[in-house]
Amino acid sequence: MARSSDKPTRSAAQNNRRRTLPSTLAAPAQGWLSSHARCLIESLGRLHRRWLASLLTATVIGIALALPAGLYVLMSNLDTLSQSWHRAVQASLYLQDDLSVNQGQALAERLGERDEVDSSTYISAQAGLEQFRQSSGFGAALDALEDNPLPAVITIAPHSDMSRAEIGALLVSLEDEPGVARAELDQAWLERLYAILSVIERSAWVIGLLLSAAVLFIVGNTIRLDIENRREEIEVMKLLGASDAFIRRPFLYSGFWYGLIGAVLALVLLGLCFIALAEPLGALTRSYNGALAMHGLGFQGVLMLLGIGVALGWLGCVLTVNRRLAAIEPR
Structure with a gap:
């Protein structure tokens, strides 16, 4: 009977030791935190x-x-x-003189369908001369010219998310298009x-x-x-x-x-x-x-x-x- 009565006592002591173990481990941590907080x-x-x-x-x-x-x-x-400002960059394609207006418009529409191009606008030689006349103020001097010195132009607006390297590659490919005499990118100021x-x-x-x-x-x-x-x-x-x-x-x-x-x-x-x-x-x-x-x-x-x-x-x-x-x- 004495042995059987000792078993609950031992188990209770073991449970008490298990419960006190976390508290003894937490005491140094609490002391450390309180010391640092006080400091x-x-x-x-x-x-x-x-x-x-x-x-x-x-x-x-x-x-x-x-x-x-x-x-x-x-x-x-x-x-x-x-x-x-990068989104305002445009490429100008100067067309050959023997290219007709219909051919220039068709080229502008075809270039506008490319994935890299956001928009393309065809400006005929006569429209370009009129724009220059209004913006420059040299109307009398331009009237003295026998022929229109300005070529037809297609303005290309690349996609805004394109990098500078991708825009440069696009410019090279546009310059190789038939009917394009020269391609320029108004990017010097951006550089x-x-x-x-x-x-x-x-x-x-x-x-x-x-x-x-x-x-x-x-x-x-x-x-x-x-x-x-x-x-x-x-x-x-x-x-x-x-x-x-x-x-x-x-x-x-x-x-x-x-x-x-x-x-x-x-x-x-x-x-x-x-x-x-x-x-x-x-x-x-x-x-x-x-x-x-x-x-x-x-x-x-x-x-x-x-x-x-x-x-x-x-x-x-x-x-x-x-x-x-x-x-x-x-x-």
Whole structure:
């Protein structure tokens, strides 16, 4: 009877041990989270106690982050604008003089049925002369000409989603068509635009890298001064047996706050810039009859800017605090 009565007691003890095992495993994790949360709040309170110096540092970081972010927004809008200009590119096919009007119209209709062509328009030599007469203002001089010097032209509008290489290949194939004397593409100005955009994009990357390095130096120098101001406190903590990880943690969270607050200030500066440029930007968009819409960073861009700010603040702190703490030893 004694043995049979011991079985429920053992099983109950085993069940109690199984229930207490998850709680014992969760206790260190909860302690770790609470320690980091307390350190996060304490580092923010430390920045608040010297709020003027902290605000100046965060403002400099915000300006350094706002400049490349503004260039990114500019590049995005210029890319959208270049795509709208890309849709306006047209190829001009100058026809041979012995080609009749009916043959030119038939050629224009046949070319318009090609998959790469959005539209094709035939302009006779006489219609082209009349258009030139109205636009140039040389009516009296043109009347003195015995013959019409202008050839018949077919204007070809490629599909808007075609790349520059595909448009170039289309131009070569159009020039080989029977009855076409020469084919030209009004794309020289677009090539110059793409070259300018490429220079602006490369400059944005260079400026962004330089300003990112500046943020690292700013955060690193600020943390270095903070460590020097707390040198005696750090020496006492090391004498009491505190680890470098425990001493380093508040400084790392200070770098986190510097980067986050700097990124928020960068967003505020970008918003102020958009407000200041609202009137000329509105005039520019109205000139395109609603075809052009200016946009800002967007939700993903805001998250990216916040992440970059936090990462730079944290990295600048890491690069400084490890080296400075290793040089401080109790005397």
